[in-house]
Amino acid sequence: MPEATTGRMPPSSRDLSRKAAIVGVGDTDFHQDYKAARAKAPGYELPTPESLASTAFERALADSGLRREDIDGLSVSFIYGGPNAASMAQVLGLTPRHLINNYGLLAGPLPGVCADIAAGKCDTVAMVYSAASRAIGRQYGGESYGGEGGGAPSSYYYHQPWGWTSQAAHWALIWRYYQATFGAVEEDLGSVAVQLRKNALTNPNAVMQTPLSIQDYLQSRYIVRPLHLFDMCLVNDGAVCLIVRRADKARDLPHKPVLVAGWGEGKVKGGKMDQMVRQRLRPQMQHAGGQAFEMAGVSLSNIQHFEAYDASTMHLIDQVEGYGFVEPGQGLEFCKSGEMAVGGALPVNTSGGMLSEAYMHGWSHVAEITRQMRGEAGARQIPGLEHSMFSLAQTDEAHPIIFERGA
Amino acid sequence: MVEKRPDRVRGAGHDEFWAWCEKGELRLQRCANCHRLSWPVVKACEYCDGGDLSWERMSGRGKIVSWCTFERDYYSGLLPIPWETILVELEEGALFISNPADMTWKEIEFDMPVKLAFTQCEDSAGVFSLPVFERT
Numbered sequence: 133m134p135e136a137t138t139g140r141m142p143p144s145s146r147d148l149s150r151k152a153a154i155v156g157v158g159d160t161d162f163h164q165d166y167k168a169a170r171a172k173a174p175g176y177e178l179p180t181p182e183s184l185a186s187t188a189f190e191r192a193l194a195d196s197g198l199r200r201e202d203i204d205g206l207s208v209s210f211i212y213g214g215p216n217a218a219s220m221a222q223v224l225g226l227t228p229r230h231l232i233n234n235y236g237l238l239a240g241p242l243p244g245v246c247a248d249i250a251a252g253k254c255d256t257v258a259m260v261y262s263a264a265s266r267a268i269g270r271q272y273g274g275e276s277y278g279g280e281g282g283g284a285p286s287s288y289y290y291h292q293p294w295g296w297t298s299q300a301a302h303w304a305l306i307w308r309y310y311q312a313t314f315g316a317v318e319e320d321l322g323s324v325a326v327q328l329r330k331n332a333l334t335n336p337n338a339v340m341q342t343p344l345s346i347q348d349y350l351q352s353r354y355i356v357r358p359l360h361l362f363d364m365c366l367v368n369d370g371a372v373c374l375i376v377r378r379a380d381k382a383r384d385l386p387h388k389p390v391l392v393a394g395w396g397e398g399k400v401k402g403g404k405m406d407q408m409v410r411q412r413l414r415p416q417m418q419h420a421g422g423q424a425f426e427m428a429g430v431s432l433s434n435i436q437h438f439e440a441y442d443a444s445t446m447h448l449i450d451q452v453e454g455y456g457f458v459e460p461g462q463g464l465e466f467c468k469s470g471e472m473a474v475g476g477a478l479p480v481n482t483s484g485g486m487l488s489e490a491y492m493h494g495w496s497h498v499a500e501i502t503r504q505m506r507g508e509a510g511a512r513q514i515p516g517l518e519h520s521m522f523s524l525a526q527t528d529e530a531h532p533i534i535f536e537r538g539a
Numbered sequence: 540m541v542e543k544r545p546d547r548v549r550g551a552g553h554d555e556f557w558a559w560c561e562k563g564e565l566r567l568q569r570c571a572n573c574h575r576l577s578w579p580v581v582k583a584c585e586y587c588d589g590g591d592l593s594w595e596r597m598s599g600r601g602k603i604v605s606w607c608t609f610e611r612d613y614y615s616g617l618l619p620i621p622w623e624t625i626l627v628e629l630e631e632g633a634l635f636i637s638n639p640a641d642m643t644w645k646e647i648e649f650d651m652p653v654k655l656a657f658t659q660c661e662d663s664a665g666v667f668s669l670p671v672f673e674r675t
Contacts, residue, residue: 286579293662295638296624298613354610402585402587
């Protein structure tokens with residue numbers, strides 16, 4: 133039996149820097165699949181976690197130039213349920229010596245795989261992720277999180293007697309406080325949704341392919357006032373597969389390897405509402421970012437491209453500010469002046485992010501980093517890219533990863 | 540009039556919180572080790588993991604730090620839409636999510652002072668007193 137571990141984020145360590153690289157990437161047809169799911173034409177079959185993941189895996193394998201038998205590790209991340217790694221290996225026709233079962237969100241699984249590769253447990257890992265969020269009718273509020281012991285933070289379920297629920301409500305409290313603190317207005321935050329839609333229009337695989345104006349944003353319905361529909365990420369079905377290989381074996385493949393250079397982790401201990409609403413997780417991002425920069429041996433000023441978990445427009449800006457790319461309170465002006473566009477000071481979520489490309493729980497952000505680093509991003513290509521940063525930020529945690537273009 | 544609400548979290552500790560509410564008191568757990576208040580109810584201090592917690596009565600005075608209004612119906616008609624919620628900073632320092640008893644988002648202002656009130660509610664476990672806040 134191959135060894136199976138549960139994915140977790142290993143501590144940041146210089147010894148683990150650049151030990152592994154992304155050498156293959158594949159994903160599903162976000163745009164076409166979303167259209168088909170909405171149209172529900174005769175013959176339309178709901179996707180399953182396995183069917184989605186298989187498609188992404190085959191594409192990533194072909195992209196990597198590797199053979200099936202080169203894959204000696206398999207990591208599965210099925211956020212809303214799916215087969216374990218051993219079963220998925222059978223589905224994919226793989227016989228890996230190392231299996232990893234982990235929770236769906238990126239960032240943690242990738243550093244975990246890098247650490248396993250560095251420890252000699254395997255050389256080449258297929259990391260498959262999928263979410264059939266739409267197919268299963270997943271709800272993001274109300275009584276969908278269970279109660280105590282369900283694994284969700286207490287803020288996801290505890291305040292229900294007051295009718296306070298949903299991730300959206302977390303971001304709404306942050307946005308209202310931000311408005312009061314910095315004098316920002318809805319047009320300012322709307323600029324983030326508009327910018328990410330512009331980015332998506334340069335990505336043929338993005339779910340959203342129609343332009344979004346600031347008027348469209350302002351006229352859209354509120355979900356949790358003051359947040360509009362377009363402040364929230366999409367809900368769609370899809371999968372991403374990354375193939376990660378030992379760095380010294382990653383050089384003679386069709387594509388330039390994308391090295392995993394550093395990572396970090398910051399978590400709220402006590403006082404979550406204060407840390408989230410008033411600090412906007414800046415202390416956690418500063419801590420985690422510091423670890424990642426130290427591990428990678430690069431500084432914030434080296435980062436030319438930022439891909440961040442945009443569950444909402446607001447939380448994207450929290451990350452742009454929280455890591456120190458701009459000062460607190462300046463993020464929306466930064467976006468409005470075009471600095472988050474390709475060609476700006478810090479291109480952000482260049483393929484459209486979860487707001488306009490696909491809700492792939494961080495995985496499509498890393499797929500985009502891979503394509504940008506290789507120079508495959510077409511109309512949205514950032515020239516001369518050497519360092520990108522990804523950030524997962526939830527309601528009480530921050531997990532950055534720094535990537536470097538390999539030789 | 541008793542308002543229908545989504546279910547409370549029940550069990551050890553949680554029931555004690557609601558029992559205090561029934562007496563018209565808002566009490567949170569203060570840690571004997573680091574002297575900070577935890578909320579929601581915990582088994583050990585959320586800051587230092589200390590296990591020596593005592594139920595301290597809050598003054599009921601506070602100010603509104605943030606607020607949001609649900610335009611989407613997350614509870615299948617149980618609560619009327621729009622539904623108003625506030626984040627109150629209690630005088631003692633803890634942040635407490637609640638409802639405004641006597642105003643909507645149109646009247647709420649940042650740092651607005653509020654005071655504790657209780658409203659009679661009912662969930663699947665029965666009738667209970669829910670801490671809410673009203674204008675001072």
